[in-house]
Amino acid sequence: MSLLLQFAAYFAACSLALVQADKSVFEPADFDVAAALGNYGVNTSAIASLEISKEQSTESACLAACGTLTSVFGSHRVLAENTPAYNNFTGSFWSAQQEEVKPRCVFKPAKNTDVSVIVLLSRLTGCPFAARSGGHAAFAGASSSPGGITIWFKDLNEVTLNGDKSVASVEPGNVWGQVYKALEPYGLATLGGRASDIGVGGLTTGGGISYYSNEYGWVLDNVESFEVVTASGQIVTASETKYSDLYWALRGGGNNLGLVTKFNLYTIPSPMMRGGARIFTQDHFSDVLGAFVKVVHDAPRDPYAQYYIAFVSAKGANIASAELTYSKDVADPAIFKPFRSIPAVSDTTSSKTLIEQCDEINSLNPIGLREVYWTVAVQLNEEFANWAVDYFFSVLPQVSHVKGINPALIYQAVTEPMLKNMTKYGGNALGLDPAKGPVHLMHISCWWADTFDDKTIYKFVNDFWDTVIAKAKDMGIYNRWIYMNYASEFQDVIASYGDENKDRLQSVAGKYDPKAVYQTLQPGYFKLNRVPAVFPY
Template sequence: MSCVSQMFTLSITLLAAAAAQVLGQEFPFEPAEFNATQALLNQGFDPDALPPAAPGNSQRSVGWNCRAACTSLRLASGDDSVLTSDETEYDSFTAAYWSAQQGEVNPACIFQPTSSLEISNAVLISRLTQCPFAVKSGGHAAFPGASSIEGGITVSFAKMKKVQVSGDRKTVAIEPGNVWGEVFDRLAEHEATVIGGRMYTVGTGGLTLGGGIHFLSGQNGLACDNVVKFTLVTARGLIVEVTPTQFPDLFWALRGGGNNFGIVTEFETKLIPLPGNLIWGGTRIYPEPSFPAVYDAYTHWVTNAPSDPSVGQWVAWTFNNGMKLASAEMWSGNPVADPAIFSGYNDLPAVQDTTKVRPLNEYSTALNNSNPFGLREMFSDITFRVDREHLKRMTEIFYEEAVQITGVDGFHPVMITQPITAAMMSHMPENGGNALPLDAADGPITILQLATMWTNPHDDATVEAYNNNLLARLKEETRAMGFDRDFIYMNYASKYQDVFAGYGAENLQKLKEISQKYDPKQVFQTLQPGFFKLDGAPVGT
């Protein structure tokens, strides 16, 4: 181990000690006299790797600050930690984003740290140089800048992929370089799983911070509700462990509050036994004449979900060669076919049925077929109380609007209805609760997600206008029928939506106060501008 590496290792201990001193104290988390340069030196940063002072205005060129930041990171962490646009690996990295729009973003450099300490260094260097940054876990967001940044530093977790089961088999520590399928693969040998995502290639980081619906959420809650400890790099570079008893307000905020409070470098989450790694699940596809029965089956299940919390579903309303179809995805944590609560579906002939007992990780892989990489993508969502006639009206409006779009290459519109059931919500108050404005006493809600794919960037404006107009019409009709909820589910929201306005005034004010407490200079609102911030939509309409 090098001298610098030894100093880095020692600094982790020093940071932990500093965090312990902060606990329970009333003085500011970040003192007014905080100095980022001194903080770097205190944790063993090589003085020769410090970024240079800003040149005078006559000598300053566009992007000098980010070039200086990237050079500093390379000197400190090694050549293989930083990719720049003149390297083949840089192009391979940007091409690997799920949506084409994210892949078109060109950062000044891509930083691939291997530890929390290296991420701490990156935050402090960003503050010194005022070079903005983004953080990429799986990169499955649908709009540019969510986990990428033009001209700044994209921090990639690609080299942080730990999945470690605790000795007592109660929890598992997961670093955010993993996608959920990799976690499921690793845990299959333990005949266990965790509450995370459902599709194999979705990243662990962003999904958890925004909520996270899983196959077993009816019995265990959302992904964020199952985290028992976050390892967090704060704006002052401090590495802290956030639990229900250590920084409990921050723990509450991280569960549903997104990327507004720091960079999570590890989640410790509950380990869920899964005998044989088996669940039951698959797709049943129904043609338009069966839609009335699908409305009945969906609303019956959502309303009665607490009677069998092992099951879950969504319905994707779409087209195939001009034919209107309802693609009902359904599953059960009990590996037995045709749960009784799905009687409305079980008795309805499907044109295709892939439901079967299978390993969870195999099912997660199969779901990826509906989410190909490299297309242009747009998400958006609204929520509402569950009602059969309202669901019927939503599908009618969707098809009315979708059929009017012509001449758009590869245009594939989908409307997905999936619930957050009362059974899921019943777990939200555990360990101090989460930031989401949901209460089981208010009953279940449906998330209506618009998911649109196309291929040609020349059609971006047309598709975005279609999506925004359709969403506005769906929202207006929902209000008129009296079923509207303000909540917007972050993980499916569009760049034009103000997610946190839907969290309610009390929750939003609390989130802003926590942000000011731990990040008084608002590093994670300004220097990390991507995804959903506390003060409005990523992009104005």
């Protein structure tokens, strides 16, 4: 078949992708991968010898896969190693660890059916793949495939509204700043990330804390439906009423169920808001933590407040930076009075648009540095909150010599209103009990300059959390739940959802992906059937 005929057949076959599968057996046991590719106009005769061959090396499999992609889609869609476009891609990740990953090629799909082709081609050749939405992860291999194919969703970036503007359809190549800019002319937003360059895909399938979360819940609780490419290349729309098991699993299940090519998100009004940081010195830490606990408990009485506190050492001084946002343009909301009554060394709070607020937060997160995120959850307890801050600053001198280091202990809460909203539309997969809140969500965010210091940083953070967890267990307040979007590669997120939810996720994955394509060919992290990376230090 000529290349021209391949393209003609490919485009003619696009409509076939929307055919819904038999609900009793989603993928039959005799599913023919090559035939499915043929339905998309991809001639597999040149690579037929590679099909599920144990003798075939990953290197040659990926050479064949990348070559086939290039012949079908052209070099403008498939970035080859050591080209300027390829180097620009690998150099554009948030963390240095992600930049170090070198895929065999980078594929840029232009439509959802292109994604079906790459999944099927991966199955045929055995070449692994990863998918990048925003690329804002703190460890290697999260959204780029070493030696495999990295799917870059950059050109899948439409944002459209339905007829009554109640739902925004957002493709995964968007970052949240793009989404907000597209919706701002309509006076609308969606629940979304709090920094402009965070990607839509990972944040939504892992959780998603928003400036509006006390009112509406997390981002994953505000998805009307997902358009998702399954392991067989079929494209289905999963909602509360159709493929409802898949819909539930995608809300917290991460990259284990399929590749989402469209997030249909409920819209919300987006007026001017208030936001900024109020900075406190160490002699006021106890008051700051008392204010934090009080405001968390007051969340049911005022849903418009959102806040977190970062404890850092800056220019030789230990400080607490309380990021206080209010989703209405109210200068001094009563709920924040506990914070505003504490003397502050600076206060940047002002009226802002959502875009301006997210751009401001984004400016505090430089790219290209070595990064680690690592999280723990406990029952909210003021005594423990004070103890953990004191302990954090007591051990910081252990890593003060590390070049470019900037560690922060960050306090947030999963409030009672957030937990209540997690029961919407059939609930999500996170395993949090709405009756057992609020939850104190703690995480360490740290960047540093040199690979040489990786061992020192990872050991420091691991040892810190070991001590914190032991203390929390002694006090009877430890919560095993781990928030995927703040987790380290060494944490077992899916197990933290509880046995029942893990079993349910595995059952859903087994139905829609019986050959475990998304477990084996998209290795990544936070998988259903694999333990996390082994902590080596």
